[in-house]
Amino acid sequence: MSSPAAAPDKETLKLLLPLRYDGKTVVECNRFVSQLLIYWAVDTTLSTIELKVQVALSLLDGDARAWATPIFAQLAAVQIGTQGATTPFANEMAFLTVFKARFGNLDDAAVAQVELTKLCADKTMREKRTAAEFSALFKGPADCSGYGDLELRDKYLSGIPSRVYRKIELETFATWQAADKRATEVEQILNVSRARRPELNNFFSARGRGRGGARGGAPRPQGASASINAAIGKGDFPGSCFGCGKQGYRHFECPNCKDKPYTKRADVRATVASGSTQAATSAPVASSSASTNTTAAKSESSELADLMAQMKSMREELEHYRAMKEESF
Incomplete structure (x- = not known):
């Protein structure tokens, strides 16, 4: 009668341990299960399902270990006799069924x-x-x-x-x-x-309200010039205001002109009127047709000067916006 086979020593058991599994592929899952069944059969010291599951869970890494963490906690509660704690698996096959359901269907x-x-x-x-x-x-x-x-x-x-x-x-x-x-x-x-955009957006919205306010009779916001200087990092303006001639200010930020829209209509009319008075005192009386022509010429001259002033203002502001855009973006 043959004697029972001796239990494998510790060195042999180490060689039989399953390779660690990280929960990534189906092939590795199936390999891990096969090696685990062999190890359970060889290691006779694993007498309970709790010990067998603990060995299996200790060989998991990555996603598989994250899945195993709650099971570890439940096994620990059973071992210390926590009230209400129950064994998570009735037997080996129950554990393998749950394990394959989680990792055995990966492709x-x-x-x-x-x-x-x-x-x-x-x-x-x-x-x-x-x-x-x-x-x-x-x-x-x-x-x-x-x-x-x-x-x-x-x-x-x-x-x-x-x-x-x-x-x-x-x-x-x-x-x-x-x-x-x-x-x-x-x-x-x-x-x-x-x-960097909020300050620039605040400046543009202020400029838009300022232009609308000028048409509607409301004053422009006085913070517009400070906003643009802060936004684009410019110093004092090297030129002068084309409205009043004040050095170091653009027209729209000039303290003399920023609260009212500027045109040259009044200046031109005064100049034309002065020239007309001098012509009247030094020249003979003209005919009614000549007076009509003179009035029409004065009106056209006034409108032309006004348009030129507006174009100059628009060109200056356009250059101002372009400089700010290049500096900011």
């Missing part, structure tokens, strides 16, 4: 492709998250999807925020990682620009 490529499709098709979240956040979500499925570089590049570009995509859509990238690097750089530039 890396197919699952990753589905995840990428859902991620890139989510138009609502596309505008809410940053390019960096999208890249973090994209990387995992991309590595497991089996797609080529060009396919991954196109999918990546289809999922980044549109404000970033518009800046790089004409550029060429060989891989999605190259596109990601460029998108991150562009997003940082846009963030810096957005951080």
Whole structure:
């Protein structure tokens, strides 16, 4: 009669331990289960289901370990005799059934492709998250999807925020990682620009109200000149106001002229009237037709001077806006 086989020593048991499993692939899941069954059968010291499950859970990493954490807590409660604590599994097969249900149905490529499709098709979240956040979500499925570089590049570009995509859509990238690097750089530039934008927006809105107020009779906001100087970092104006001639001020920020719209109509009329008086005292009386022609000429001269003054004002403000835009963006 043969004697029972001796229990394996510790060195042999170490060699028989299953390889660690991180919950990534079906092949590794099946391998882990097969090795675990062999180890349970060989190690006779594992006399209870709790000990067997503990050994299995201690060999898990990554996603599999995160799944196992609550089970660890339940086993610990059973071991210290916590009131109401129950054994999570009745036997080995109960544990393996739950384990395979969680990790035995994975197909890396197919699952990753589905995840990428859902991620890139989510138009609502596309505008809410940053390019960096999208890249973090994209990387995992991309590595497991089996797609080529060009396919991954196109999918990546289809999922980044549109404000970033518009800046790089004409550029060429060989891989999605190259596109990601460029998108991150562009997003940082846009963030810096957005951080400087509130002061500029306040200035433009103030200028818009000021122009409307001038037409409607209301004074312009007095903070407009301070806003633009703060926004674009300019010093004192090197020229002079074309309304009153005050040195160091543009017309719209001149303390003498900023509260009222400026035209040269009154000045021109006074000049024309003065010239007409001198002509009347020194020249003979003209005919009625000559008087009519003189009146028409004075009216045309006044309108022409007025238009020229308005054009000069518009040109100065346009140059002012262009300088501010170049400085800010």
